[in-house]
Amino acid sequence: MAENRLNNPVKAVVIGGSAGSLDVLLKLLPALQPIVSFTAIIVLHRKNSGDSTLEDLLAGRTTIPVREIEDKDTLRPDIIYVAPADYHLLIEKNLTFSLDDSEKVNYSRPSLDVTFESAADVYGDSLVGILLSGANSDGTNGLMAIKKAGGITIAQKPETAQSAFMPQQAIFNVPIDFILDIPELISFINSLNK
Amino acid sequence: MIEEAEVDILVNDLYELYGYDFSNYSRASLKRRIIRLCTLDKFPSFAEFRHRVRSDADYLKRFVEEITVTVTEMFRDPLFYKCLRAEVLTTLAAKPFIRIWHAGCSTGEEVFSMAILLKEAKLLHKSLIYATDLNPAALEKARNGIFPLAHMKQYSENYIESGGINDFSAYYTAQYGQVKFDEKLSEKMIFSIHNLVSDRSFNEFDLILCRNVLIYFDKPLQDRVFDLFDESLAQLGYLALGSKETLKFSMVKLKYKQLGKEKIWRKIG
Numbered sequence: 001m002a003e004n005r006l007n008n009p010v011k012a013v014v015i016g017g018s019a020g021s022l023d024v025l026l027k028l029l030p031a032l033q034p035i036v037s038f039t040a041i042i043v044l045h046r047k048n049s050g051d052s053t054l055e056d057l058l059a060g061r062t063t064i065p066v067r068e069i070e071d072k073d074t075l076r077p078d079i080i081y082v083a084p085a086d087y088h089l090l091i092e093k094n095l096t097f098s099l100d101d102s103e104k105v106n107y108s109r110p111s112l113d114v115t116f117e118s119a120a121d122v123y124g125d126s127l128v129g130i131l132l133s134g135a136n137s138d139g140t141n142g143l144m145a146i147k148k149a150g151g152i153t154i155a156q157k158p159e160t161a162q163s164a165f166m167p168q169q170a171i172f173n174v175p176i177d178f179i180l181d182i183p184e185l186i187s188f189i190n191s192l193n194k
Numbered sequence: 195m196i197e198e199a200e201v202d203i204l205v206n207d208l209y210e211l212y213g214y215d216f217s218n219y220s221r222a223s224l225k226r227r228i229i230r231l232c233t234l235d236k237f238p239s240f241a242e243f244r245h246r247v248r249s250d251a252d253y254l255k256r257f258v259e260e261i262t263v264t265v266t267e268m269f270r271d272p273l274f275y276k277c278l279r280a281e282v283l284t285t286l287a288a289k290p291f292i293r294i295w296h297a298g299c300s301t302g303e304e305v306f307s308m309a310i311l312l313k314e315a316k317l318l319h320k321s322l323i324y325a326t327d328l329n330p331a332a333l334e335k336a337r338n339g340i341f342p343l344a345h346m347k348q349y350s351e352n353y354i355e356s357g358g359i360n361d362f363s364a365y366y367t368a369q370y371g372q373v374k375f376d377e378k379l380s381e382k383m384i385f386s387i388h389n390l391v392s393d394r395s396f397n398e399f400d401l402i403l404c405r406n407v408l409i410y411f412d413k414p415l416q417d418r419v420f421d422l423f424d425e426s427l428a429q430l431g432y433l434a435l436g437s438k439e440t441l442k443f444s445m446v447k448l449k450y451k452q453l454g455k456e457k458i459w460r461k462i463g
Contacts, residue, residue: 023233070437070438070439070440071408071409071436071438071440072413072416072440072443083437084437084439087438088223088408090220090222090223090226091222092220092221092222092412093221093222096413098220098223098409098410099408099409100220100223100226100263100266100409100410101263101397101406101436102223102227102265104264114226117226118222119224121225122222123223131362139243187443
């Protein structure tokens with residue numbers, strides 16, 4: 001099982017997705033145990049709207065604190081951070097978040113690649129990257145960066161994804177450590193609590 | 195691929211040779227911009243990229259233009275503009291003269307948005323907007339007030355959502371895929387190079403807008419810039435930031451009061 005492959009304690013889990021991924025999160029979050037030893041960061045493609053309904057929607061499904069990121073927020077374990085709409089999300093070496101409103105990447109802002117690559121730079125082999133359902137190829141380069149830095153790469157099992165394209169692209173192009181359905185994702189993440 | 199140490203070398207070069215100080219820029223973002231430019235211009239190695247930056251002044255221009263982010267739009271975050279209309283401008287209306295500083299104005303879309311707001315509040319005639327940026331090419335675009343026609347649909351929607359009631363297209367004339375905004379709007383704008391990292395305060399203002407610029411700075415530099423704004427802001431003046439930026443982590447926060455949920459603070463201390 002998954003946890004046997006983990007040599008280093010995991011310090012961060014980045015979860016990215018696009019079309020169909022919100023449904024996965026709504027099933028995933030209620031089943032998560034309080035996280036104590038790592039930071040969870042969620043980056044979703046979504047439309048820019050004035051209010052932060054995604055944060056509220058997710059917060060309603062879990063007792064773990066959920067927070068939409070503001071520029072220069074400090075990363076803490078035990079919180080689920082959500083990337084705001086219309087900004088790229090980067091992580092600094094001093095464990096603060098930076099936002100960036102430069103050009104879209106893969107037609108997307110936030111881009112999963114941008115956050116995954118930045119997280120790989122900071123966390124190296126103590127990072128887990130999870131790519132969920134989606135209809136474009138964002139996230140593939142990001143998972144590649146995580147793999148190169150020694151982290152763990154996970155893709156949602158394409159048969160279980162509303163839009164299989166995104167995880168499928170990653171599986172074609174990146175060495176993926178685990179291809180998991182939703183119950184397996186839940187037990188994997190819960191197993192990371194040390 | 196570019197290493198952290200190479201970013202340091204480049205940052206050092208830029209300062210020593212040209213006086214551009216990027217040392218307190220958000221590092222993750224700066225590094226990504228540098229890698230992007232290096233890839234875009236197909237440099238085979240960091241050494242060659244560095245050589246070009248050091249030896250070619252024209253390329254330096256391109257470097258500054260590409261490294262500094264110029265993404266902007268008119269009436270960006272319409273609810274923010276709605277609040278400017280409803281609360282800020284109605285208060286400033288009482289003043290005989292209104293001075294506004296748009297710091298890091300990039301290509302000027304938000305400066306023209308501001309001018310339209312002032313015009314609709316019948317305040318433009320007694321206002322002056324100082325629009326500054328460190329990127330000369332962006333500033334030149336802002337000065338011309340010419341923007342792509344293709345963006346107008348989105349801008350018009352933003353404008354309406356911000357509380358605009360006029361026909362948005364009345365503010366510009368379209369030609370060859372571009373639009374030029376009414377010169378009456380730009381009569382009250384003064385464009386000038388200003389570098390928030392190194393330049394000082396140059397006037398006292400009733401409203402300072404600096405939106406999505408500070409996200410590119412680290413915390414110490416953000417604090418420096420907040421001090422600069424504080425120094426440049428009249429008592430009871432307003433400071434407006436980007437939608438995910440905050441005064442919350444700054445040293446000057448106790449002197450400011452936020453207007454509801456919007457990223458607008460009033461100087462009360």
